[in-house]
Structures are given as structure tokens and as C-alpha cells.
Amino acid sequence: MTTAPCAVPGTPLAGVKAGLDACVHCGFCLQSCPTYLTLEDENDGPRGRIVLMRAVRAGTLPLGDDAVRTHLDRCLGCRACESACPSGVPYGQLLEASRATLAAARPRPLAVRLALGVFRRPALLRATMATARVVRASGLARLLARLPGRAGFAFAMLECTRPPMPRRAYAPPARGNAARVAMLEGCVMEGLFVHTNRATARVLAMHGYAMARAEGQRCCGALHAHAGDLEGARALARANIAAFERSGADRIAMNAAGCGAMCREYAHLLGDDPAWAGRAAAFSARVRDVSELVAEAGPCGPTTPLRDGAVRVAYDAPCHLLHAQRIADAPLRMLRAVPGVELVPLPNADRCCGGAGIYGLQQPELSQAVLAPKLDEIRQSGAAYVATGNPGCLMQIGAGLLRCGADARAVHPVDLLDAAYAADAGGLANPGTG
Secondary structure: OOOOOOOOOOOHHHHHHHHHHOOOOOOOOHHHOHHHHHHOOHHHOHHHHHHHHHHHHHOOOOOOOHHHHHHHHOOOOOOHHHHHOOOOOOHHHHHHHHHHHHHHHOOOOHHHHHHHHHHHOHHHHHHHHHHHHHHHHHOHHHHHOOOOHHHHHHHHHHHOOOOOOOEOOOOOOOOOOOOEEEEOOOHHHHHHOHHHHHHHHHHHHHOOOEEEOOOOOOOOOHHHHHHOOHHHHHHHHHHHHHHHHHHOOOEEEEOOHHHHHHHHOHHHHOOOOOOOHHHHHHHHHOEEEHHHHHHHHOOOOOOOOOOOOOEEEEEOOOHHHHHHOOOOHHHHHHHHOOOOEEEEOOOOOOOOOOOOOOHHHHOHHHHHHHHHHHHHHHHHHOOOEEEOOOHHHHHHHHHHHHHOOOOOEEEOHHHHHHHHHHHHOOOEOOHHHO
16 A cells, blocks of 8 residues: 655654544544534544644645644644544644644744743743732732723733632641652743642642752743744753753652643653653653642641631643543542542533633634633532642633632642641631632
8 A cells, every 4th residue: 555645744744644544533532622512613623633634744735724724723732532532642742743834834923922932031931920920919900800802811810810818838847758859830830820839849748758949940841832833842841851850859740730741741742852862751750740749648638627617619620631641530639638628520620621821812712612611610510619730720710700700719729738738737817718
């Protein structure tokens, strides 16, 4: 049997033929795909997009075809299709390769290029985050969150990065060192969710881990890879690998699902680089979500309830934790360890919220359409908090709840566990007042 020649030789899309051929068009992916369910267009489902990728690779559709770019840009990259696929199609890798190939033929939109540029430049990123914190602290974000449209939603996203509950820090007691752990601090996490980063460090210390710093760490590169800037992602990956090697850490802790998924894929990202492939594989093998580390360490739970009466909490699984990293039970176990928490079921908790990094810059209307049913389900659950372990999800869901007037707030699971440990130490204010 002859193989059709590749119309885009030397491109990332040229190198993923095996992944494209793995798709047998069974359609099991369709009901898992948020854009297909929203738009009801075969081209906006995983199966249809793979057909478009194959057509570009074979040359039956030109590389500059506007429709191809439109349908690929609409993909959230949530990878729910990978969980549903019986054939093991590596859809996330196919999407990144296709976007990188298209980006080489035509530059990404200006807003996307600017955003990626900020995340590649530490000084500019620090200045941007500092400005955002000033706007948040001034109360301007809360005021401008009332504006209609994209601008109002952006300010609502910033407003909901405030700490979800007031409490004082506490000093974890010295325990046996299960392992030496360094945490990926992250761009948005350290910039806007520093309270969650500190909570993560305290919780890990409570569970016996010796915390180390990885000086010189950078953005994980997820935004760049998802947007098709694979070279930018590789440069950031090399910097992170070197930084964490210097830290001497046995484990690399993640509290952002998107960063965790990206860091676990450094081995794939740098697999063709002889100088870095082995180092990348060793790095990826040490990556753990904070919930996994808590589970690995074993029982060491707090004993003081967060407040009088049950705190109703719904868990919404971040796509890149559930579908990309296949971590489902550990976050729920962590939440069940919090005294006074009543876990309430959330329908379609495995479905994307529409956040997806900088997706809102490119597809604001579709992002909101995907979010809308989740907000309805959260309100119907009666939950006071929606726990989810990714900054994009926290901001997307949190902003949606704020804008629709719901009482529920989005919170990272580790913040609830940290609050319970603070309550044990006598340092927790009533979470209902936060």
C-alpha cells in the first residue's frame, strides 16, 4: 500500500501521522466535546478536526484555509476526548502540532502574541501582575466587573482572585521528611493566587515534606504550546528543567492543573532534542499534583471544623487534571479530609468551564456559552464553594458566579485544607465572612 506524500514536510504536523491515523472515526468523542455540544457542528468536534488536520497534511486543504484555522481555534484543548477515546488518540499533541504548523504560515493574532510575549519575559510579567494586584486592591476591579461584555468579565476574573477566606498563617510542626519537594510557583498562581501558593507549601510541610526553592524557574510554557508556539514552550521548559535540577528536589509539586499537565509532557516536548530528552523525561517523572503528594504522605488530617455546621462544597474537575493527567480521586480525598465539609454532587463536573488559558481572548462568546450551563449547575447544587485546582478555572468560574449574582465562590481545594489546619492552630476566621 502506498502512503500519500506529506504536503507540509518539516512541520510539526508532518511528524504526527501515527496519531492522526489512530483515529477510527467512531464518534465516541463527540458527546465529551464542549464545543461540539455547544455548536453542533461536526467540524467543531475532535473527529472533524482530525479530518481537517489530515486534509492539510495531505494537501487536499491548503495550509492557509480560513475554515481550518477557525475550527482549530475554537477547540478548548480540554482533552476530554482523550478520556473518551477507545483508540488512544493523542489529541492534545495533534492540536498543538497543527496550531504550530498554521502559526508558521500565518502569525497569531496580535493580542495572542502580546500575551505570550509577556509570559516569556519575567520582568514584564512581574510588572503586569503587580499592576493587576493594585487594581484589585483599589476596589476598581469589583466596580468595573459590572461593565457589560468582555471588559466586565475580565475585571470580574481579577476580582475573584482575592483570598476566599480570611485567616492567619500558621507554623507547621517539624515532621519526618517524606521527600524533598520544590513547587512550581507559576505565573498567575504567584502573581494573583499567592495565598494558594503559600497554603500549598504549608499543607505539604504539614504532611512531612521538606520544602525547597527552585530559583530561576519560569512560566511552564503551556500557553505557548497550546497557541502553537512550540519553540517558545521549549525554551521555557529547558529553563525550568535546569532550575529544578539545581533545587535537588525529589518531587516537583504542582497546584495548577494546566501547568502540571504541561510539565508532565516536557518529555514529549523535548523528545527530539538529544541534549535535553533524558533530562526532560526525568523531570516529568518527578511531577506531582499537590493532591497526589497529600495522598502519598498518608493520613495527617486536621480535626477542627471550618465553622459551626456543614460547609457545602462542590468539586469541579479541571480538565488538565482529570483528562490530561488522569487524576480523579486524589482531590476528592483531600476535600473529604477537611472537617465540616459536605461534598455535594455537581452534574457534568468533568466538563470544561470554557476558561482554557487565553481562550477568552480569542473566543469570548463561545467561552461564555460553554460556561453558562456550569453556572446553572453550581447554583442548583446549593454549594457555598466550588473547589477546582487550576487558576484559569478559578477565574472563569469565579467571574461567572460573581457576574450572575450567585453566593457561591470558587476556591482551590488546598485552600480549604489549609484553612482547616489554620483552624486547628486557632487562626481561622469564619469562612462564611470571607
